[in-house]
Amino acid sequence: MSSTPVPPDGDAAADGSTTDPVAEPVTIQGHWDFGYTYFAGASASRFFNELRLNQRIMGTHCPTCDRVLVPARGFCDACYVEIDEWREVGTEGTLDSFTILTTSFPGLPEPPTVVGYVTLDGASTALLNAVHGIDLHDFDEAGALLLTQPRVRVVFSDKCEGRITDFAFELVAADA
Amino acid sequence: MSETSTAALIHDVRWEIDYRVRLGRAWSRFMRGLRDRKLLASTCDHCDRTYLPPQSYCEACYEPITRWQECEPVGTLRTATIVYQGFDGGPQAPYAVGAIEIDGTHSLLMHFVGGVDLSDVDAARKALRGGVRVRAVWADERTAAITDIAHFAVAPAQP
Ligand SMILES: [Zn+2]
Numbered sequence: 001m002s003s004t005p006v007p008p009d010g011d012a013a014a015d016g017s018t019t020d021p022v023a024e025p026v027t028i029q030g031h032w033d034f035g036y037t038y039f040a041g042a043s044a045s046r047f048f049n050e051l052r053l054n055q056r057i058m059g060t061h062c063p064t065c066d067r068v069l070v071p072a073r074g075f076c077d078a079c080y081v082e083i084d085e086w087r088e089v090g091t092e093g094t095l096d097s098f099t100i101l102t103t104s105f106p107g108l109p110e111p112p113t114v115v116g117y118v119t120l121d122g123a124s125t126a127l128l129n130a131v132h133g134i135d136l137h138d139f140d141e142a143g144a145l146l147l148t149q150p151r152v153r154v155v156f157s158d159k160c161e162g163r164i165t166d167f168a169f170e171l172v173a174a175d176a
Numbered sequence: 177m178s179e180t181s182t183a184a185l186i187h188d189v190r191w192e193i194d195y196r197v198r199l200g201r202a203w204s205r206f207m208r209g210l211r212d213r214k215l216l217a218s219t220c221d222h223c224d225r226t227y228l229p230p231q232s233y234c235e236a237c238y239e240p241i242t243r244w245q246e247c248e249p250v251g252t253l254r255t256a257t258i259v260y261q262g263f264d265g266g267p268q269a270p271y272a273v274g275a276i277e278i279d280g281t282h283s284l285l286m287h288f289v290g291g292v293d294l295s296d297v298d299a300a301r302k303a304l305r306g307g308v309r310v311r312a313v314w315a316d317e318r319t320a321a322i323t324d325i326a327h328f329a330v331a332p333a334q335p
């Protein structure tokens with residue numbers, strides 16, 4: 001016999017251990033403190049350099065499945081073939097999905113902020129980045145607006161450094 | 177058209193984060209079981225799958241789970257990797273990590289695998305092949321943490 005039944009959840013009387021896992025969960029204290037060097041690799045290096053030098057969003061086209069992967073990748077994740085045909089994609093697109101961040105995290109901007117997946121015109125895959133300019137006074141209202149999968153545009157910052165924060169998305173309709 | 181640079185992009189990164197994880201209903205009960213040298217799994221009433229580590233919901237039928245079992249701390253190693261490059265805060269490399277299917281369960285538990293000489297890479301890889309039998313070795317000092325199991329020891333080959 002490899003397993004023996006024990007009392008079900010919530011049956012504290014039958015369960016010898018009387019600690020309620022909901023009222024008193026086991027808590028793990030964590031601390032991360034480490035440094036490392038991030039090397040972006042050939043494709044991501046060029047992708048970020050394009051942001052810095054040319055303020056354009058680049059993808060790579062897979063000849064096998066005819067998709068444009070954004071951000072640019074050196075391999076197609078569907079066909080496993082090496083790809084090196086670079087294409088500039090549009091600066092407008094559709095917000096496919098989003099989340100509203102309400103809790104702060106070291107290194108990220110003060111909440112609330114919006115992060116979204118955007119498929120830019122001409123791209124086959126969605127790109128993750130900050131969505132600026134959303135009125136977040138009422139989360140339900142903001143969520144309802146973002147759920148309509150609105151059109152967004154890429155806005156570059158004044159000083160591009162070759163990082164993903166060189167640009168953000170904002171609603172196309174915002175100044176319509 | 178302006179220039180295109182393929183220069184390698186390198187960033188120095190530092191992570192310094194304090195956090196607290198509340199393990200919730202299933203994992204809290206699981207960890208407290210370890211403290212008492214008990215390996216607890218949860219079983220779905222709907223499809224009879226048994227999960228270890230336990231889950232409050234079945235990932236196959238999305239049904240809530242309240243049924244529990246105590247399992248023998250023995251199982252089968254399904255896959256493993258040998259870590260030669262250590263990590264800040266982690267154990268001293270080399271060490272082995274494996275995915276273990278505890279007898280009677282339908283899931284994999286990740287844990288350290290011990291009892292294998294890792295200095296001989298080829299021999300170690302043979303010893304850690306999928307299918308070998310393993311048994312939990314309990315830590316002397318237990319605090320309701322996953323390390324209450326020191327590691328899973330590869331059973332000596334049957335004579
Ligand atoms: Zn492809």
Ligand SMILES: [Zn+2]
Pocket residue numbers: 220221222223224225234235236237238239
């Ligand atoms: Zn199920």
